[in-house]
Amino acid sequence: MVFKKLINWARIKSPWIIHFNTGACNACDIEILATLAPRFDLERFGVLLKGSPRHADVLVCSGPVTLQTKDRLIRVYEQMAEPKFVVAVGTCACSGGVFNGCYGVKGGIDSVIPVSAYIPGCPARPEAIIDGIVKLLKSLKQ
Amino acid sequence: MVMTIFYILVFPGFLFLSAYGLAVEFVDRKLYARFQNRKGPPWFQPFADFVKLISKETIIPAEADRRMFKSLPVFAMTAVLTASLYIPVWSTQSLFPFEGDVIVILYLLTIPTLTFFLGGWHSSSLYSTLGSVRVLTQLFAYEVPLLMAILGPALLAGTWSLSGVSAFYAANPIYALVNIPGFVAAMIAAQGKLERVPFDIPEAETEIVAGAFTEYGGRLLALFRMTIDIEMVVVAALVSAIFIPLFSANPWLGFLFFVIKTLFVVFLLALFRSVMARLRIEQMVRFCWRVLTPLALVQILIDLIVKGFVQL
Amino acid sequence: MMLEREEAVRRQLIEWLGCPEDKCRVQRARRIWLEVAKEDFIKVVDFIANTLKFGMLCTITGLDAGEEIQMIYHFARDDGIVLNVKQSAPKSDPVFETVTGHYQGATLYEIETMNLLGTSVKGIPDDIRYPLPDGWPEGQHPLRKDWNREVPEIKGEGEC
Amino acid sequence: MGKVVIPIGPQHPALKEPENFVITLDGEKVVAAAVNLGYNHRGIEKACEQRTYLQDIYLIERICGICSHAHSTAFIQAAEEIAEVEIPRRAAFIRTLIGELERIHSHFLWLGVAGHEVGFDTLFMYSWRDRELVLDLVAKLTGNRVNYGINTLGGVRRDISPEEAAEIRKVIGALEERTKYYLGIASEETTLISRFLNVGRLSKEDALRLGATGPVARAADIKRDVRKDDPYAAYGEIPFDVITDTHADVLGRTLVRVKELMECYKIIRYILDNMPEGLISVRFPRRVPEGEAFSRYEAPRGEDVHYVKSNGMDKPERVKVRAPTMANAASVAHMLSGGYLADVPIVIAAIDPCFSCTDRTIRVRDIFRGSDSVLDWPALRDYSIRWYRENGLDFSGIKLFGREIG
Amino acid sequence: MKTGKMLPLALKGLFTKPATISYPYQKVVVPSDFRGKLVFDPSKCVGCMLCVRDCPSGAIEIIKVGEKKYKAVVHLDKCIYCGQCCDSCVRQALRTSPEFELAVYDRKDLTVDI
């Protein structure tokens, strides 16, 4: 019991993220990176950006899923170890946004893999991203 | 007997070192963050990371050699723990000193490096393989200057036991002044040993993802990270025991000095890594042979000369 | 507005080509449009590159003009003049010459029209899948006006 | 270790976007490099034909979030030229102002990324910290940090008040100090220079041949800048210098970008001092008369061109976009070969690639069909040699398996 | 050439306050005209649908709920917060608000009546 609590605590306190751009316009991506920069410093919450999907707990996706990235997205998702979560950052990642109806676009992230939190915005402000991640972590508490 | 087990398992062995290793990691990360004008992680961060990794699913790549893949982190950890037994913690004396333990420590410290190499090699992933080749290349570059930088002060002290060296400088702190070039060389070589900027070439994330660790995850990665943390403690302790003559006969005060000294070394390490860019592997090798090794040689020369004068 | 430089280029083109005046027009400062027959095209490019010294090919626009496929080549010179050269081919047989002989960077632009408009460019292999995703069905050219925008279901190769 | 082919991307830490560079290595040396693009292809050009001009602005702005203003301005300029709408001078000045602020944020962003790619995270942190100042400013002026949406057909959507102008001056002053500091870092820090100097060389001849634009071309001593050559918006009347450099390597590109920042401040001060009074927008017809126009814009990374054709309806007949990175992509493969693996990210980063725009169209990948099977070295070699030879890149000096490629 | 050019700046970091803001513990002030979630004033709307026509991503719906009564439904997951609808509305029935913290767990929650 105590153990379970400890593990859960550790999970909430140490969410390592991996960032995957599924065809975004870059704005969401730089806002994600900006959350690591001194002004927002996501490391305060224990967030580290990792390059290898094996090391990460949270997959942060931005952009509408293009036909070309669809399979890679699934692949990266599968490479991640359980427990894993997916956060869709930006309007595009939520629904396809302004790119809805473009022939190269499949739709939002949830048209391919399950999503745990949606952060709308175009781009989502770094504060909004932090807000989303904090909300996600809160939901893990129970 | 009970005491020995206590020494090995609790203090200054396994438990203490793990805890201190995590603390040192925190200090390092926090300082790094502060050097970059940001807030940095909370104090429990390395611990939370560790617990989380331990509890995570461990995936072993299908192509990897399972037994090797799993046993290497344990092996690496054991090696650094063993090395710690020869490091003085609360006085000039380590737990099990013997003549020649300096060399043994250095050898034990190469074992983690070798396991990183093997671990990467056996993951059969491109990035890991590349990372492991870099690990090995780099090992040959910094090992010599590191050994030589430590050799000099030992020559002056006239003993091959770390406790003996410490005791010598504790008695004659003034001699530590002549060892400054060696200290510089050892610090830089340590940066390579610990694979940190500017020598974090083997795990350069922008080039080869996470190098040898790319395919490691969960518990095994936790062990590797812990190994690196403890290695940092051991290296910091080794360097400070030889080059910083701050000891006390009082065990409490001595322990306090130990902490201060190691943290000072960690501070320097963090500072180094925050003000430099990563070198390329061939630049690193060239630097080690052209600059670092001569520097260490000069150190040996100085020590021999000083020793000559002392004996006159 | 003074358009001396532009007019000079236009005169040179008309005289050298011997084409009707209305095939070449100066739209505004630094913008010249020229229409050429497909047969003359490479000759014209040669003239543009070597005599008129237009050093850069900005891009190639392909467009579906109903019965024809039109290619517009945008050449730029360091004094800011952009010369836009058009050539067309019937939709049933949209074959063009490559300009990679004069402008190396053109490969990508040409391949792009091949995929998106279904042209074929001599000298460029026509089996290159480009910007369209892997597994995109053959013969589907999204920039054709008659292409419906239903996205065909694509089974990717799944390789990383 | 023998030859290894490693894919960099599509999901790789060095790339903020999904792209695939296939790098062939002999030990640490790069012997061949191929670029596979296409992961970001969304189909914007087609979508533009299906939406109204007004909707297209927002779509085109989102070709890329870093030079969003570049794209929307280039598109709107073309539309305005067809509709023969002349925008008020004040609107032109505001567009220019936002364009320069965008350049500042983009160059700071680049400096940070360049630092990060060579493991100099402290540089990344500081330059991104300072970049926030620009973003705050832009958010205040336009209502969003990125994808400003300030442009509209016939002018701009928001005016600039005197208080805002004063604030801009203040921020510019602070940034100027910082820029000088970074110039010092970029030209003096030994470890940084050892990673930048003579890395990713692209000679003047090659740059001209491959059609490089922007800082990549200017670092190779080519004075090519649309703002000067083909002035648009208010650039015709603003005095500024085109920065060039002779290093022709990553260091040159760094210096060009940092020095360009100083020019940006100059331009912005001029704009604030000479801002004309008047309207900020004029009416724009819903239906654009028939016609076509070709518009160029000097984005932070080079020349951005748009072609628009109208058929008299409220939706364009054809929109064609050629973004700066696409023009520079051809140079990358050239710059990479012969270098070290460790230099790959910085070389790629040095053209400041952001492929979301480029992907509209490029995909070089299948040119190298063989490279898809990742370890199939001979096939890749054959393809790449053939491709490079066809494209005139000379690889004959490079030895493979101890033999020269004939 | 100098190694450690950044040393003074880095050391200064130890003694200066970090640039980090303490969001989310302390709310941030965004410019009042920041383009966040839309707000709607039903009393002004005349149902002309100009906003719907100009929206670049089909994010807004105006639904007739009675005689001369309309409600607006916005899909926050589609809206790109461009504010074009507000510009297009001749009645100023739509405005953007600085509210930007819109994260949710379920996409359904992103379709809201405003």
Ligand code: SF4
């Ligand atoms: S949500 Fe907006 S800013 Fe983000 S990727 Fe999509 S278009 Fe770009």
Ligand code: SF4
């Ligand atoms: S294998 Fe997967 S993670 Fe690796 S580069 Fe390819 S897509 Fe990315």
Ligand code: SF4
């Ligand atoms: S993973 Fe590394 S390379 Fe990638 S963004 Fe993070 S810090 Fe940069």
Ligand code: SF4
């Ligand atoms: S080059 Fe393209 S992707 Fe990069 S910032 Fe400019 S428009 Fe955006």
Ligand code: SF4
């Ligand atoms: S190629 Fe680019 S601009 Fe064209 S449709 Fe695709 S993403 Fe859009």
Ligand code: SF4
């Ligand atoms: S004012 Fe607007 S809604 Fe009314 S008729 Fe004209 S276009 Fe239609």
Ligand code: SF4
């Ligand atoms: S803000 Fe833009 S995207 Fe959102 S509803 Fe209004 S017009 Fe549509």
Ligand code: SF4
């Ligand atoms: S444009 Fe304004 S008045 Fe017309 S339907 Fe929309 S909100 Fe109502």
